Amino acid sequence: MPYGFGIAKxxxxxxxxxxRKPVTVQYPEQRVEQHPRFRGEDFVWxxxxxxxxxxxxxxxxxxxxxIVTTPSGEQTQEGEKYKLETFDIEIARCMFCGLCVxxxxxxxxHMGTGFERARPRQSDLVITxxxxxxxxxxxxTWFRPQLQNKKYDPATGEEVSWQDVGRESTVAPTYDEMRKxxxxxx
Amino acid sequence: xxxxxxxxxxxxxxxxxxxxxxxxxxxxxTGFTIILILVNALLMxxxxxxxxxRRVLGxxxxxxxxxxxxxxxLLQPLADLLKLIIKEDxxxxxxxxxxxxxxxxxxVTSMLVVVAVVPFGNGSFLADLNIGVLYxxxxxxxxxxxxxxxxxxxxxxxxxxxAARAVAMLISYEVPMIVSLAGVLILAGSMSLVEVVEAxxxxxxLLQPLAFFVFIVSASAxxxxxxxxxxxxxxxxxxxxxxxxxxxxxxxVQLAEFGEVVITSAILSTxxxxxxxxxxxxxxxxxxxxxxxxxxxxxLFFMFIFTWxxxxxxxxxxxxxxxxxxxxxxxxxxxxxxxxxxxxxVWPDPNPTYTQLWVMVGVNWTVAIGCLAxxxxxxxxxxxxxxxxxxxxxxxxxxx
Numbered sequence: 001m002p003y004g005f006g007i008a009k010x011x012x013x014x015x016x017x018x019x020r021k022p023v024t025v026q027y028p029e030q031r032v033e034q035h036p037r038f039r040g041e042d043f044v045w046x047x048x049x050x051x052x053x054x055x056x057x058x059x060x061x062x063x064x065x066x067i068v069t070t071p072s073g074e075q076t077q078e079g080e081k082y083k084l085e086t087f088d089i090e091i092a093r094c095m096f097c098g099l100c101v102x103x104x105x106x107x108x109x110h111m112g113t114g115f116e117r118a119r120p121r122q123s124d125l126v127i128t129x130x131x132x133x134x135x136x137x138x139x140x141t142w143f144r145p146q147l148q149n150k151k152y153d154p155a156t157g158e159e160v161s162w163q164d165v166g167r168e169s170t171v172a173p174t175y176d177e178m179r180k181x182x183x184x185x186x
Numbered sequence: 187x188x189x190x191x192x193x194x195x196x197x198x199x200x201x202x203x204x205x206x207x208x209x210x211x212x213x214x215x216t217g218f219t220i221i222l223i224l225v226n227a228l229l230m231x232x233x234x235x236x237x238x239x240r241r242v243l244g245x246x247x248x249x250x251x252x253x254x255x256x257x258x259x260l261l262q263p264l265a266d267l268l269k270l271i272i273k274e275d276x277x278x279x280x281x282x283x284x285x286x287x288x289x290x291x292x293x294v295t296s297m298l299v300v301v302a303v304v305p306f307g308n309g310s311f312l313a314d315l316n317i318g319v320l321y322x323x324x325x326x327x328x329x330x331x332x333x334x335x336x337x338x339x340x341x342x343x344x345x346x347x348x349a350a351r352a353v354a355m356l357i358s359y360e361v362p363m364i365v366s367l368a369g370v371l372i373l374a375g376s377m378s379l380v381e382v383v384e385a386x387x388x389x390x391x392l393l394q395p396l397a398f399f400v401f402i403v404s405a406s407a408x409x410x411x412x413x414x415x416x417x418x419x420x421x422x423x424x425x426x427x428x429x430x431x432x433x434x435x436x437x438x439v440q441l442a443e444f445g446e447v448v449i450t451s452a453i454l455s456t457x458x459x460x461x462x463x464x465x466x467x468x469x470x471x472x473x474x475x476x477x478x479x480x481x482x483x484x485x486l487f488f489m490f491i492f493t494w495x496x497x498x499x500x501x502x503x504x505x506x507x508x509x510x511x512x513x514x515x516x517x518x519x520x521x522x523x524x525x526x527x528x529x530x531x532v533w534p535d536p537n538p539t540y541t542q543l544w545v546m547v548g549v550n551w552t553v554a555i556g557c558l559a560x561x562x563x564x565x566x567x568x569x570x571x572x573x574x575x576x577x578x579x580x581x582x583x584x585x586x
Contacts, residue, residue: 003562003565004562007498007499010498010499011495013498014246014494017245017246017247018246020248021248022245022249023248026250
């Protein structure tokens with residue numbers, strides 16, 4: 001190509017962009033479609049499933065979950081459970097790794113889907129137990145593949161009750177299944 | 187004054203209102219009324235030019251641009267103005283008080299004053315100077331001085347560097363710009379802008395393609411716009427000469443910059459696109475649209491072209507910019523001037539026939555394309571060599 005024609009070529013490229021539809025999403029009115037596995041900054045917590053074992057607090061790499069419990073006589077699915085006095089998540093220092101959700105043995109804690117929790121002060125960025133109790137029970141399907149297999153979308157779907165959010169399957173795969181997946185499948 | 191129908195009509199109205207002894211007041215009133223209309227029209231066009239530029243630039247980048255304030259974001263210029271007025275007016279302690287105050291005012295003044303000679307309709311203009319084109323190229327030179335005043339008065343090294351670049355570049359680009367206008371003036375046979383428009387039986391963009399090219403390039407350098415905006419190169423100089431200006435002072439600098447775009451578009455459409463006349467049909471045919479609509483339309487067209495250039499081309503290096511002015515644009519403008527002069531010597535007829543005009547168009551386009559081809563070939567060969575030689579010097583071994 002002769003020298004100087006690059007300018008004409010570039011002008012044509014920008015002109016072609018002029019005819020394209022703008023990609024802007026007008027945020028407060030329109031929203032980008034979120035993936036159902038999006039790890040949001042609010043947590044979905046099921047009081048019925050939680051025993052107050054504080055595994056989430058132990059596994060949190062940032063140490064931002066604070067749990068205070070007292071003994072209680074209530075029965076749950078299996079065994080005794082503690083009564084929770086405090087469940088504070090200091091969301092300002094959270095890095096959304098989701099280890100607390102992975103660690104929870106009773107699947108009581110789930111990631112949420114929110115992203116609009118900006119506050120003027122850092123001290124306002126604490127999720128308290130009242131907030132966790134009151135929040136809408138629409139868990140993100142992250143680490144919950146069974147919810148995603150049911151085509152559940154937290155952005156549009158109904159609230160999920162505590163009976164329906166258990167682990168995917170506790171039955172170990174059989175030898176044939178393992179072989180089919182890892183040997184024949186490759 | 188007899189051709190200035192706008193002025194004489196307004197003057198008659200004022201004379202009817204005022205007693206006989208106050209005819210001088212009627213004259214002054216007429217002048218001030220036209221100035222008021224012109225300046226306000228220019229400022230409104232500038233304000234909505236910024237809006238248009240931001241929207242069009244947004245669409246070039248597949249964004250939307252400002253669309254929040256008012257319907258379609260049309261009140262965005264007002265919001266910007268309000269913000270600039272409310273902001274604190276800072277003056278650095280190292281600044282020179284007088285020049286720092288004077289620079290933005292001078293910039294805006296030199297921009298506004300130019301509009302006096304631009305005819306925007308048949309017989310509607312403020313003044314028909316017989317040296318109008320000289321006025322056009324002379325007055326904006328004050329802007330160069332005011333840019334240096336601003337850069338020097340800021341007491342900031344970035345501002346001073348930007349101003350030094352600006353002065354070097356603006357003065358260099360004035361030369362090809364003026365020489366390219368010489369061809370237009372030879373064809374028109376007059377320096378008055380009204381007569382230049384009336385002399386364009388064919389638009390001069392057809393008769394003077396080389397001059398148009400040189401003029402549009404050096405004009406976009408003159409108004410500090412991309413790809414020649416290296417005096418305010420953000421990546422190197424913060425903001426160039428207006429680093430220290432804030433509040434309404436900065437607003438004035440911006441106003442001068444965008445107003446310059448409107449003015450340059452107006453000059454371009456006057457000199458090369460038949461000013462207020464319909465560029466497609468002869469002027470003695472039946473006109474459908476009024477002259478002012480054609481003029482505004484051409485101005486908006488050239489503003490769009492400048493926005494398009496800004497959206498596309500990256501910033502040039504300072505040595506490339508200077509070399510381009512002196513080694514490419516200046517010879518091209520000279521060639522154009524000599525070719526036009528030769529054509530006028532061959533046909534000294536002041537009113538050439540259309541056949542002669544089309545032959546001139548053919549000759550000029552051949553010359554323009556030939557010259558551009560030769561110069562791009564030369565640039566290509568030049569571009570393969572390094573422009574500045576860097577020698578690696580072997581450092582003496584460190585003595586331990």
